[in-house]
Amino acid sequence: MNNSNRPLDVVILAAGQGTRMRSALPKVLHPVGGRPMVAWAVKAAQELGARSVVVVTGHGAPQVEAALAGTGVTFARQARQQGTGDAFLSGAEALPHTGDADILVLYGDTPLLRPGTLREMLADHQARGSAFTILTGELPDATGYGRIIRDDAGNVTRIVEQKGATDAEKAVREFNSGVYVMDARAPELARQIVPNSVTGEYYLTDLLALYHAAGAAAHAFKLTDIDEVMGANDRTGLAEAEAILRRRINTGHMRAGVTFINPDTNSIEDTVTLGRDVMVEPGVILRGNTQVADGVTLGAYSVITDSVLETGVAIKAHSVLEGAVVGAGSDVGPFARLRPGSVLGTGVHIGNFVETKNARLSDGVKAGHLAYLGDVTVGAETNIGAGTIIANFDGVNKHQTSVGAGVFIGSNSTLIAPRTVGDAAFIAAGSAIHDDIPEGALAIARGKQRTMEGWSRRYWGGMREKVGQKLPWLAEWLERQ
Numbered sequence: 001m002n003n004s005n006r007p008l009d010v011v012i013l014a015a016g017q018g019t020r021m022r023s024a025l026p027k028v029l030h031p032v033g034g035r036p037m038v039a040w041a042v043k044a045a046q047e048l049g050a051r052s053v054v055v056v057t058g059h060g061a062p063q064v065e066a067a068l069a070g071t072g073v074t075f076a077r078q079a080r081q082q083g084t085g086d087a088f089l090s091g092a093e094a095l096p097h098t099g100d101a102d103i104l105v106l107y108g109d110t111p112l113l114r115p116g117t118l119r120e121m122l123a124d125h126q127a128r129g130s131a132f133t134i135l136t137g138e139l140p141d142a143t144g145y146g147r148i149i150r151d152d153a154g155n156v157t158r159i160v161e162q163k164g165a166t167d168a169e170k171a172v173r174e175f176n177s178g179v180y181v182m183d184a185r186a187p188e189l190a191r192q193i194v195p196n197s198v199t200g201e202y203y204l205t206d207l208l209a210l211y212h213a214a215g216a217a218a219h220a221f222k223l224t225d226i227d228e229v230m231g232a233n234d235r236t237g238l239a240e241a242e243a244i245l246r247r248r249i250n251t252g253h254m255r256a257g258v259t260f261i262n263p264d265t266n267s268i269e270d271t272v273t274l275g276r277d278v279m280v281e282p283g284v285i286l287r288g289n290t291q292v293a294d295g296v297t298l299g300a301y302s303v304i305t306d307s308v309l310e311t312g313v314a315i316k317a318h319s320v321l322e323g324a325v326v327g328a329g330s331d332v333g334p335f336a337r338l339r340p341g342s343v344l345g346t347g348v349h350i351g352n353f354v355e356t357k358n359a360r361l362s363d364g365v366k367a368g369h370l371a372y373l374g375d376v377t378v379g380a381e382t383n384i385g386a387g388t389i390i391a392n393f394d395g396v397n398k399h400q401t402s403v404g405a406g407v408f409i410g411s412n413s414t415l416i417a418p419r420t421v422g423d424a425a426f427i428a429a430g431s432a433i434h435d436d437i438p439e440g441a442l443a444i445a446r447g448k449q450r451t452m453e454g455w456s457r458r459y460w461g462g463m464r465e466k467v468g469q470k471l472p473w474l475a476e477w478l479e480r481q
């Protein structure tokens with residue numbers, strides 16, 4: 001039977017409270033790998049090409065819905081958390097189409113489930129002509145999970161919850177992950193679920209018996225890697241999920257030709273791309289839409305967000321980049337900060353304690369130490385001396401500065417924006433530049449030096465006794481005068 005043309009709808013259960021997180025934040029919004037857990041389920045659904053995705057919300061519903069706004073999903077509020085069966089039905093009733101699709105059920109707190117695994121499960125569901133497929137796994141001790149009960153022929157007959165299980169059933173290693181693919185009858189059958197006699201909750205697992213009663217075939221699809229359905233219930237579970245995801249991502253990069261010195265210390269979001277022969281030193285964190293080209297070195301404890309690093313760039317230790325573009329062969333840091341709108345050409349040198357923001361630095365610009373370059377364009381090969389400040393803010397507005405190519409800015413100069421400095425101009429050290437400078441000119445804007453001979457002898461000589469107590473070298477020097 002070829003069902004592959006049936007559409008897929010997805011219901012994500014995310015209304016539960018998650019008290020064990022001990023948090024003001026709803027459980028499913030706790031981040032793993034830089035995304036709220038529930039966003040992983042949404043992403044997986046969308047990667048499978050789901051036609052509609054409904055997220056069932058309850059505890060913290062406004063926050064969960066706000067976090068997922070703009071993702072194209074719809075929400076169904078579960079009025080009271082009366083169990084997974086009730087949650088599913090709330091979601092299924094919010095699906096815009098009915099009767100023609102397979103329905104995939106996911107949880108909002110299993111961020112490690114791979115879309116590839118779900119794709120295999122869907123293919124198996126379709127290939128077998130199954131009406132109801134349960135994603136299962138095996139654990140030496142499956143305490144806490146619903147157990148999969150099979151008959152002598154190996155067919156799945158029931159799912160028993162921990163609370164209702166006999167000792168023999170508790171010994172069963174195969175467990176229910178809570179992920180299912182169902183045919184289009186599921187919502188109608190779910191309406192027949194009655195409250196569990198022990199807990200009073202509506203169990204979605206009761207669908208299995210209802211499918212059987214309807215004469216339909218149910219199957220289990222067994223996971224090979226049970227980490228995929230590890231739900232994070234508390235902060236230790238969250239850290240474990242993070243570690244598993246981190247290893248998964250970093251191993252993928254290593255297989256593709258990236259060197260890590262101590263990969264357990266590196267958090268790299270799955271949105272980041274790394275070229276070949278990239279070197280990742282300990283403690284580096286890479287986030288968002290960061291793209292790293294071949295041969296880049298990422299120095300220890302650097303944090304890089306939404307940035308593009310071209311071939312051969314060297315980021316040195318403890319640098320922080322956000323929304324920056326760094327041209328080929330440039331080097332940045334240690335202790336540099338490139339803020340949004342920083343665009344560096346090729347072979348640019350940014351040294352320690354240099355901050356850039358909304359700054360376009362052309363090829364070969366050098367700012368070796370201690371500078372603030374904000375709202376500025378700088379031409380090729382310009383040298384920015386230590387302590388240079390672009391004073392871009394007047395207390396209310398930001399102003400733009402343009403510095404030409406081949407300019408030499410002497411140390412500890414302030415350029416008071418808005419300012420234009422022509423090509424090949426020269427600014428003397430310590431200048432406060434408040435007028436524009438034409439091409440090729442020298443500007444000196446600092447107090448003229450006065451040198452007063454013998455001044456120190458008079459000054460210290462007026463307090464000889466104290467100098468004698470505190471500054472013995474100077475006291476001897478005074479004696480010699």
Ligand code: UD1
Nearest residue numbers: 013014015016081082083084087107145146176177178203
């Ligand atoms: C459920 C399964 C169990 C399975 C386990 C896997 C049932 C009856 N049992 O158990 O067989 O082994 O998952 O983790 O389904 N939720 C709602 N609304 C509710 C209740 C739950 O949205 O009223 C959501 C939760 O937020 C969670 C998911 O459904 O994402 C599962 O709920 P949970 O209470 O963890 O189910 P279990 O009792 O662990």
Ligand code: CA
Nearest residue numbers: 144178231233
């Ligand atoms: Ca659970």
